[in-house]
Amino acid sequence: MEVIITEEERIGELVADDIAALVARVPDGVLGLATGSSPLRIYDSVARRVDAGTLSLARARAFTLDEYVGLPAGHPAGYRTVIDADFVSRVDLPADAVQGPDGTAADLAAxxxxxxxxxxxxGGVDLQILGIGTDGHIAFNEPGSSLSSRTRVKTLTEQTRRDNARFFDGDLESVPRHCLTQGLGTIMEARHIVLVATGAGKAQAVHHLVEGAVSALWPATILQHHPRVSVLIDEAAASRLQLADYYRYTYAHRHQVGQ
Incomplete structure (x- = not known):
């Protein structure tokens, strides 16, 4: 696990570098897209490069992490609608090259x-973008989720529904009780995972993710078992890391290919 402690403004550019390197190597590479505030700087950086003509996603494909159950297609709070607005509509990634779990399906298991x-x-996801919740969840894998879980129906906690009510004009009753989400086992099959976290509110979750025991109580800790994870955080999110100075040192002196 590579831990990069840097300015929030720089995180988007660093991940955009990784995406640019991927599509230069594999033009039809597969991206895993996350919604929420954490990836927005990444999407801004990628969009600027596409607009400048220095990066193209025209042959790439993408999968989203999760979706509410029961919201009609095009609902403003639906994650497909959100990812289209935040990212897909701003780059040259074809809309039909993006796929997410179908929360409107009559047979959700199917x-x-x-x-x-x-x-x-x-061919699997080449680069998966993730955020992390204050309770350590990734995607909608809440505490207690099986560490080997696959895409499935999950019941949202009341805290998650309250947190997300702001996207439904503050109306808690409008927030769905169920979602479809990639499981932790599904996420772990991505070849490169990039997790972004900023702010003091994420500090405890980041501490468990990087330095804690692997536990279903902190679902993101399963990433400790992945061969290639990049954790990009700002100083506030790093504030509880016991080995923060070591992470700064190793990043400053990281080994470069060919050295």
Missing amino acids: ACAAYEAAIRDA
Whole structure:
């Protein structure tokens, strides 16, 4: 696990560098897209490069992490709508090259299986972007989630529903109680995972992620078992790390290919 402690403004550029390197190497590479505030600087940086003509995602493909159950297509709080607005509409990634779990399906189990099959048929995710919740969840894998879980229906906690009510005009009753989400086992199959966290509110979760025991109580800790994870955080999110100075040192003196 590589831990990079840097300014929030720089995080987007560093991850955009990784995406640019991926599509230069594999033009039809597969991205894993996350919604929420954490990835927005990444999407801004990538969009600027596409607009400048220095990066193209025209041959790339992408999969989103999760979706509410029961919201109609095009609902403003639906994650497909959000990712289209935050990212897809701003770059040259074809809209039909982006796929997410189908929260409108009559048979949700079949929809989850079809989504897993689509990821496999695409050759798997090359670079997966993640945020992390204050309780250590990634995607909608709340504390207690199986560390080997696959895409499935999950019941949202009341805290998550209250947190997300702001996207539903503050109306808690409008927030769905269920979602479809990639499981932790699904996420772990991505070849490179990039997790972004900023702010003091994420400090405890980051501490568990990087330095704690692997536990279903802190679902993101499963990433400790992944061979290639980049954790990009600002000083506030790093404030509880016991080995922060070591992470700064190793990043400043990281080994470069060819050295």
